[in-house]
Amino acid sequence: MxxxxxxxxxxxxxxxxxxxxxxxxxxxxxxxxxxxxxxxxxxxxxxxxxxxxxxxxIEQYQTDKNQQFNAFFCNNAPVLPNLRAYLALVVTECLGGDSMKVCLLTKSITEVEGQDSQISKVLSDNLNAYEQAIAFQLNRAITQHEITPNRSAQQLARFFAMGLYGLRTYALTNNNAKDINQLADDLFSVISN
CATH class of the missing domain: 1.10.10.60 (Homeodomain-like)
Known part of the structure; x- marks a missing residue:
């Protein structure tokens, strides 16, 4: 064949x-x-x-998104400016007219949860890996004294990931640049203080 x-x-x-x-x-x-x-x-x-x-x-999507995320943190530079630049990219995606402003993983998990356990597990595993990648960078920021360790890197990563998912979802119904940028600034402020 x-x-x-x-x-x-x-x-x-x-x-x-x-x-x-x-x-x-x-x-x-x-x-x-x-x-x-x-x-x-x-x-x-x-x-x-x-x-x-x-x-x-989904595997290709995650590979692409991992490469995109890691490109911001490929050196030993301070974490927070790179995290801010990454957040700016997410804002740009949210304000863009393309369909990729929605996270394929979060959109799909709400659709298939409870219907296909294999797909749900793959999506969940990918979202958890994304959160761990964020936690790794935030742990670096704590270690480098960029962030006061009032909360653990894991807690901050969980909050940041939730904020990113929410920002993307919010942008579907309100594509006002001022509002989206303000929400992103608020999210970054919570993480960086």
Whole structure:
């Protein structure tokens, strides 16, 4: 049997967009063939089914987001300016017109929770890993005396992650730049004091 050749990252990023725009349940294999440009047989051969495409798209999404996050912290520079720059990127994404301003993980977990335990676990694990990456950086900030250790790095990371998810969700109904920037400033202020 001949193995189909295609740009896997491109295909998965197109699938990410479809799942983000339509949700898991409303994204059909027909929609996935349309957005990826692959024939149905190629999609099935590479990913078995829609769930396989979705899980691979989540993996690619997390890889992309990890690289994006880590790019802000790839040196030993102080953490807080880098965290502020990362938050500014999130604000820019929130104010942008594209569908990626919504976190695919948080959007999907609310849709599939209780319906598919494997998908729910993958999404939850990825969200927990994101929180741990934030906690690692905040722990560095505490160690470097950038933040007063009134709360643990884990507590701060949990609050910061919640704030980011909330900011993205809020931006769906209120795309006012002044409001979004004020919320981001408030979030950063709580973390950095």
């Amino acid at each position: 001949r193995v189909a050749e295609f740009d896997r990252e491109f295909v998965l990023r197109q699938a990410m967009l479809a799942f983000t725009q339509c949700g898991y349940a409303k994204t059909s294999m027909q929609k996935l063939t349309q957005v990826t440009g692959l024939h149905p047989g190629s999609l099935y051969a590479a990913f078995s089914n829609k769930k396989g495409v979705f899980l691979a798209a």
